[in-house]
Amino acid sequence: MSTPVGFDELIHPSTRLSVVALLATTEWADFAFIRDSLSLSDSALSKQLHTLEEAGYLEIHKEGGGRKRRTKVRLTDRGRTAFEGHVAALRAIVEGAGPAATPGPPADDAPTTAATGAAQPQHPAETGR
Structure with missing residues (x-):
C-alpha cells in the first residue's frame, strides 16, 4: 500500500501529533497548558515545539x-493545513483497511457435517483407511 497524499512524517510521531491536535482546537495555547494536557516534561515539549x-x-x-x-x-496556516491533510491521510489508511475478511461457507463440492460445518475428507487416503 502506498502512502496517501497528505501523510506528514513530521506530524506523525505521537507526541507531535498530540501537540498539533491540541493546538488545532484553539487560537493560542500556553506552554504550561500544553505540557500539562499531554503530561510532558518542559524539555520534551520544548524539543517538539522547536521541531514544529x-x-x-x-x-x-x-x-x-x-x-x-x-x-x-x-498553529500557523501551514501547520493547520498539514494537520488536516495528515488526518485525511490517516482516515484513508483506516478506511482502506476495511473490516477483516470473514471466512465464507465451504465450497459447494465439499461435503460438510451438519453440526460443525467442517469439510469431510473425500478420499479413503485422507481418512487413514
Missing part, C-alpha cells in the same frame, strides 16, 4: 521576562 516551529507549523510568542515569562503557541 522550524517546519513553519507553529508560531511561538514569548511575553514578559524572568519568572513571569509566558510562552504562547499557535
